[in-house]
Amino acid sequence: MKDLFPLLILCLVSLLSFGQVSLSKETQSYVSHARGNYVLQNLTIVDGKGNLPKIDQDIIIKGDIIEAIGKDLPIPKNYKVINMAGKSAIPGMVMLHEHLFYPKATPGGFGVNQMSYSFPKLYLAGGITTMRTAGSIMPQADINLKNFIEKGMIPGPKMDVTSPFLDREGTGLIELTPLKSTKQAVDAVNFYADMGATSFKVYNFITKEDLKAIVDAAHKRGLKVTGHLCSITYEEAADIGIDNLEHGFYASSDFITDKEPDACEPFKQSKSLLELPVDSEEMTNLINHLVSKKVALTSTINVFEPYTNREIVPGGGIDALYTDAKEKVYKRWASKQGRDSLDYVMFNKSKVWEKAFHDAGGLLVAGTDPTYDGRIVAGYANMRLLELFVEMGFTIPEAIKICTLNGAKYLEQDKTIGTLEPSKTADIIILNEDISQDIRAIRSIEITFKNGIGYDSKKLFKAADGIVGIR
Ligand SMILES: [Zn+2]
Structure with a gap:
């Protein structure tokens, strides 16, 4: 029992040291994009509302919220810019x-x-x-x-x-x-x-x-x-x-x-x-x-x-x-x-x-x-x-x-989730391929953003290899 105390303290410190979002070490190990302010540029977007796809779109994420979506948006100060040309995005x-x-x-x-x-x-x-x-x-x-x-x-x-x-x-x-x-x-x-x-x-x-x-x-x-x-x-x-x-x-x-x-x-x-x-x-x-x-x-x-x-x-x-x-x-x-x-x-x-x-x-x-x-x-x-x-x-x-x-x-949550729109929660799937042309591009998920935090899809998939059915 005694030996567990340093470990518990370590866990507590790692929980506290992540700013406002308390992620455990385990959760953090799957995060590719920590919560922050991002400009995701040049994406093809299918917005979840049934509208036709739009090309060359930028998504601006501020914390856990989608701040803006549009073409050639001005880059706000202190936002990290990521060029995503060739990739596409849909809602989580x-x-x-x-x-x-x-x-x-x-x-x-x-x-x-x-x-x-x-x-x-x-x-x-x-x-x-x-x-x-x-x-x-x-x-x-x-x-x-x-x-x-x-x-x-x-x-x-x-x-x-x-x-x-x-x-x-x-x-x-x-x-x-x-x-x-x-x-x-x-x-x-x-x-x-x-x-x-x-x-x-x-x-x-x-x-x-x-x-x-x-x-x-x-x-x-x-x-x-x-x-x-x-x-x-x-x-x-x-x-x-x-x-x-x-x-x-x-x-x-x-x-x-x-x-x-x-x-x-x-x-x-x-x-x-x-x-x-x-x-x-x-x-x-x-x-x-x-x-x-x-x-x-x-x-x-x-x-x-x-x-x-x-x-x-x-x-x-x-x-x-x-x-x-x-x-x-x-x-x-x-x-x-x-x-x-x-x-x-x-x-x-x-x-x-x-x-x-x-x-x-x-x-x-x-x-x-x-x-x-x-x-x-x-x-x-x-x-x-x-x-x-x-x-x-x-x-x-x-x-x-x-x-x-x-x-x-x-679920009566459509005011906050379900589409890619400004002021909605930043729940976004980033795909390596263009889903607007071929639905099979869904298999090319690179990042799943949940509440503005980007998770590495491949790493998460890999972590479950060989264990489904056991735990
Ligand atoms: Zn069932």
Whole structure:
């Protein structure tokens, strides 16, 4: 114990010596641009509002704020000038379906391991500056992580922490305790809100009565509820007052013709979606209903990306996986080659439906959902998701807007984050290549600025190599 004291004092000194921003030594080791006053010159900019790209732009950063953006801006005194010709800039991403865990083999079912060390780094490396976790298995760890990141103790994005999955018996996830009553669901909302959770997520086996009580309790505190549904239809949930639905239309049970109330019937559900014509009137009606009820829809289309002729780990993060996971993911990918035609059908339909929701005026937001079979890796997945939005038919500025401003709008933080505009927080991704010409330039992230501090993306990615699945 005694030996630890010099170390503690050293840590304290390093925290204090960084001016107003207290960054630990660990966090500082990933910083390429300390907080200061910068003129980033000659960038191509996609602003997050859906506007056409602009070339030869300067961004002036003053501390943690974007002071000005424009062409050939006069250089204020004592600002550091950096020529960024050939590079491009977009807002830091605001992603709404993130997790801090990775799947593991568990006897008798499915389990997950908390990734408190690797995932925050990977998210920041991949350009995420704000994220909502969409369901937690270690809420206390997620809440602490959020606070540790805010204090500069570890590098990572700003976080909106969601409660543990609120669900009844049925899911079989070993890390989750099912709720026994509606009263317990309400108690959970209040308990986790008091702990620091700012969002809630209901899951597959929840009842309508539970959902109503959860929505009322959360709304009373000014907090929002999302759901990965199965037992409740999208229409029912929208009428009850849910704020957000996860996984596009993959979790919609609205089209089961003989649906039992409050019952989750996954086989009937996927069959009904497969059989539903892509241009059906029923889907158009559901979309219009959701839009009229102002329910946001989260696309996690990357999770459903088929295997055949596609990357093993979408976004390119295979080296982040520890050896066993790498082997497992590779085997599954290889076994699926040429054998996932049904997945392709659903994937293609979902792309059309999600875009139709957006085009009908709905708030389409994005998240990467790093769970499932281990193929989805934090940080890498969000780069891939952005590419898939373009594959879905969105223009590059629209795709970027979905991953930035739309998320900020949902979180009601669009006055301060989500776009590149003067007086907004300096959350900026600097890319080595020109993203306005090719969305794949998202894979060339050089710096992620969060609150005006520039983090070295490559170094953050590298720090997580080989440990995803372990810690
Ligand atoms: Zn999820």
